[in-house]
Amino acid sequence: MAIKVKFKDKNDDFYKKIVELSGEQVALCDQCGTCSGGCPFIEEMDINPSEIMRKVMLGQKEVMDSRTMWICASCFTCTVRCPRELDVSKVSEALRQVKLRTAIDEISIADISKEEAKKLPTIAVVGNFRKFTG
Amino acid sequence: MKIPYFPGCTLKTTAKNFEISAIASAKKIGIDFIELDRWNCCGVVSSLTSDDLMKHLAPVRNFLRVQEMNKQGIVENENRMVTLCSMCYNTLSLSNKRMKENADDLQKVNDFMHREEENYKGDVDVVHFLSILDEYGFDKLAQKVTKPLKDLKVASYYGCTLLRPKSVGIDDTEDPKILENFVKALGADAIDWDAKSRCCGSYHTVNNVDIVYRLVQGIVDDAKKNGADAIITSCPLCAFNLDVRQSEIKDKNPDYQTLPIYYFTQLMGLALEIDKQDLGLEFNKIEPEKLLKKLNLLS
Amino acid sequence: MDAEIKMLKVHLAGELFEVPEGSTIMMAFEYAGFQLKRGVGCREGYCGACATVYREKGDYKLQGGLACQTVVTDGMTIAQIPFVPAEKPIYDLTQLSPDVSTFTELFPSVFRCVSCNTCTKACPQDIQVMDYIQAIIRGDIARAADLSFDCIRCGLCAMRCPAEIVQYNNATLARRLYGHYLAKKSPELEKRIIEIEDGKYDKQINDLNEMGKEELSKIYFNREIKIS
Incomplete structure (x- = not known):
């Protein structure tokens, strides 16, 4: 299916911000879909990782409304398989940081129930807060 | 051999069984873990943005402690720092790599930590215990085994952080062998399976546990399909998800067949016949002794 | 002048x-x-x-x-600074456990520590603030209580913390947990409390209360001082 792209909508500042934060030249993406094919979280995502790459490439800031970057757990499966050697995990991190750096947390840390607090390992809590709070 | 040892927070709390079984097993083959006398959280999970240097302070502080241990003669010329937890290994290694490869970043971090006695010189190496065992030699380890784990079929679960990204992976990202070689050295059977490096859902266990249930069930089902009796891991977060979350799947679905989860060092301790109390089996959630007793590996 | x-x-x-x-x-x-x-x-x-x-x-x-x-x-x-606003959950000390899970429940923000050491640098009491926060994270409540002992709760650590942790309230909880659950119990103290409750010293206290200032100061200055 052909995809219509209106270049005049490209938000260049957004694209540059993601490139700067991730250190990845997102525009080098070939759209081969390997990242999406291997992603163990794909079932939970509303947009797949290769679509995220394309939207970033085109400077479409609406990509920030997607849940995908919050589902990504930085497992690096996409990263090690990308034929263009792009670190897709870093692009996800950059997208998360764009929101977290405005001091808006993705989760409420007070929501951990007493029952869960009793059993959760420290590593889970520290890791979760690193990814979901700014 | 004396080697500086970084435990990590979770090995002092929910993963005590990992630490005590590893220390006792290492001692059996002549490796003394010397715990850093002052250490801080490794800063898990590694920050992946190009700036955000503050997130790398935690790892670098720990490297300073290794420098100090050498200076004080607590260890002799040992710039390696051994870790047990895969996630600590990954986080520390990624930060270390960045500091070694980027002099400007190292300078900024050192300047910020002006209260520390020394600058980090960039010459500490983070190593995982499995790599130490590989270097020691699995043949040699096999000779030390006094109770071969005969007929125990083990699924070696690598998870993510031991293997990825490539720059810090301890083995091939797609076809790792190190844990299987370890399992064979203990006299057990290493099964081949697909899910060995599939993510367990990681920190989603805090606020989105359904993802973890789905992934854990997929991993355990694959292990069962390939004939495993048990799964081993080197990550306290994978262990929590595979062990505690798997037992919750069982709670909701009584017909579900669980597989016991062990830290690789618990099986090592068993094969080397360390004291039973050092196996720390009481910390394992899914009943760990029944299988071992059935195979006459535990009395 | x-x-x-x-x-x-x-x-x-x-x-x-x-x-x-x-x-x-x-x-x-x-x-x-x-x-x-x-x-x-x-x-x-x-x-x-x-x-x-x-x-x-x-x-x-x-x-x-x-x-x-x-x-x-x-x-x-x-x-x-008039005061430092701080998160202060209500808890019943007798219903807690002296381990890391109590902090996961009551002060989850402590796990946001990035080990930047800014708290230690800010502390006017020269306390190793970062180290006691790290001790809490690894569940070493006794060490946290010990390291934070000199804290006067001025709030400067909390004000400078980039992770927005309220260090001093964490430390207070650590010391309370230590005192209630972990500190070595003193059998002598418990025995003395029973004696007091049984009224063994009531007469002496009443006698003191009824004394005039002159008599009181006389026995004060003539008191026996035991130096062990």
Whole structure:
């Protein structure tokens, strides 16, 4: 299916911000879909990782409304398989940081129930807060 | 051999069984873990943005402690720092790599930590215990085994952080062998399976546990399909998800067949016949002794 | 009149004043005519009420200290802080466990620590704040209690923390947990409490209460002092 792209909508500042934060030249993406094919979280995502790459490439800031970057757990499966050697995990991190750096947390840390607090390992809590709070 | 040892927070709390079984097993083959006398959280999970240097302070502080241990003669010329937890290994290694490869970043971090006695010189190496065992030699380890784990079929679960990204992976990202070689050295059977490096859902266990249930069930089902009796891991977060979350799947679905989860060092301790109390089996959630007793590996 | 007192120029709450050399920050405020109603307490460095931030002339560092203990320098810029807003959950000490899970439940923000050590640098009591926070994260409550023992809860750590942790409330909980669950119990103390409750010392207390000042001071100065 052909995809219509209106270049005049490209938000260049957004694209540059993601490139700067991730250190990845997102525009080098070939759209081969390997990242999406291997992603163990794909079932939970509303947009797949290769679509995220394309939207970033085109400077479409609406990509920030997607849940995908919050589902990504930085497992690096996409990263090690990308034929263009792009670190897709870093692009996800950059997208998360764009929101977290405005001091808006993705989760409420007070929501951990007493029952869960009793059993959760420290590593889970520290890791979760690193990814979901700014 | 004396080697500086970084435990990590979770090995002092929910993963005590990992630490005590590893220390006792290492001692059996002549490796003394010397715990850093002052250490801080490794800063898990590694920050992946190009700036955000503050997130790398935690790892670098720990490297300073290794420098100090050498200076004080607590260890002799040992710039390696051994870790047990895969996630600590990954986080520390990624930060270390960045500091070694980027002099400007190292300078900024050192300047910020002006209260520390020394600058980090960039010459500490983070190593995982499995790599130490590989270097020691699995043949040699096999000779030390006094109770071969005969007929125990083990699924070696690598998870993510031991293997990825490539720059810090301890083995091939797609076809790792190190844990299987370890399992064979203990006299057990290493099964081949697909899910060995599939993510367990990681920190989603805090606020989105359904993802973890789905992934854990997929991993355990694959292990069962390939004939495993048990799964081993080197990550306290994978262990929590595979062990505690798997037992919750069982709670909701009584017909579900669980597989016991062990830290690789618990099986090592068993094969080397360390004291039973050092196996720390009481910390394992899914009943760990029944299988071992059935195979006459535990009395 | 002593005409030799040197005067220093300091900026207090945005205005320039001249105050005598040797003044503490608190004395400088009062010399300049401010009436301190909040952010002032014992004036002896014990209560922690007078946390202050300042910069010294020509120094890039934003420093913190107690207004009653910090002596002003020429060109100093000072802001007095009435108090530091802090998260303070309500808990029943007898219903907790002395381990990391209590902090996961009551103070989850502690796990946001990035080990930057800014808290330790900010502490006017020279406490290893980062180290006690790290001890809490790894569940070593006894170490956290020990390291934080000198805390006077001034709040400067919490104000500087980039992870927005309220260090001193965590430390207070650690010390309470230590005292309630972990500290070695003293059988002598427990025995004495029973004696007191049974009224063994009631007569002596009543006798003291009924004594006049003269008699009281006589027995006070003649008391036996045992040095063990």
